[in-house]
Amino acid sequence: MSLKIGILDDHPVVVEGVRSLLERNGFQVLWTAQDLRSALNNLRADTDLVLTDIQLPDGDGMQFCKEVKKRFPHVLLIGFSSFHDGSFVRNMFRNGASGYVLKESGEEVLLHVITEVVQGRNAIDPKISEYVITGGPGAETNRIVLTRREKEILQLLADGLSSKEIGDKLFLSVKTVEAHRTNMLLKLDASNVAHLIKIAYEKALI
Amino acid sequence: MSLKIGILDDHPVVVEGVRSLLERNGFQVLWTAQDLRSALNNLRADTDLVLTDIQLPDGDGMQFCKEVKKRFPHVLLIGFSSFHDGSFVRNMFRNGASGYVLKESGEEVLLHVITEVVQGRNAIDPKISEYVITGGPGAETNRIVLTRREKEILQLLADGLSSKEIGDKLFLSVKTVEAHRTNMLLKLDASNVAHLIKIAYEKALI
DNA sequence: TGAAAAATAGGGGAATACCCCTAGACGGTC
């Protein structure tokens, strides 16, 4: 029995392209839609899987996923979009999606992700999987070297402790803690501790 | 030609278990090691793939990945461990790993991840893939709702701007910016802006 | 063993964050 698929994308060209691709590969395209509302109207309990764009004229893919999962928890969802931001992908998964494919990727990528998802696994387009998993551009990120003490203090700063509290905890003078903090601000080119924490997250130091 | 694999784990029982599993499935186990240093000594250019534990007597899997990728960039790496923390997994990928498998998972999971990795894709044990992708226990984490203005100010705070600078940028009084900031501190139960940024990252609000 | 890096600690001062309080304006909702 072939997989019953729904397609949601506001560009008719994309819808037709995906439809023909899927049907060529033995899938059954049950319905298509150009906007969120008609997609929810088209949605039937016998739908196995929905491919959905993220940007829609009357909402976004995250809302759609949430709503679909509420009505029909068994329906599988795959995000299908151009890539803008890792947080989009993460939010799709938070709202129930099991897969994510870039529009720019080829047929074999889409088919592979569908196969994975149908078998109960999560799958992300290889082009962005590393970015999504690691949460940032991993490449030249690791040039910054913090000392052991600096890392220790950085962690406590991230937990919201003041210099005084950190000093008490580590049996250090407030001035020592401030010195380490200042050094980290210089090393990471941060303008204050909030900025420092952000940079530390981006560079995976936390 | 069968895949040439190395195994690094400090428990001999695990090493032998994995070895027999792999050999039963047509792979060739080229070498095994119980610690980081001897693994690096054993490492040869004709190794295709290494399975590595995270906790090691003389270091950790992250260091190992980094070092392996530096010497032999073509060698594929798969983390193999019990699960403690999503940041371990993310850091393994940051340092060059392409896959991650839980020790508690069965044979078929390990074989599937190996297959994916060999074909050039990243793969994570399905048991933790959602957790790793979304960056947290997705369930009730998403109750926090920041308003548009708050998100806007949060982003600028993360970029290291002071309340005064944000006020200038958004044509707001310093007092207004401070009010929004205070509300976010209350909403996210943060003790200062540094803590706020950390929580925002954990909850994927940034 | 000698130099470099890291960790320690201080003084002093301007800027900012953080906390308490109040309060009007505006949009949506029951």
Place this chain on the structure above:
DNA sequence: GACCGTCTAGGGGTATTCCCCTATTTTTCA
């Protein structure tokens, strides 16, 4: 119409950060 949440903005005070400066001790590593 009354309520709620958001956005706006103020007064005033304490705590903390952030910046300049110096300086000793400890650790690391070539």
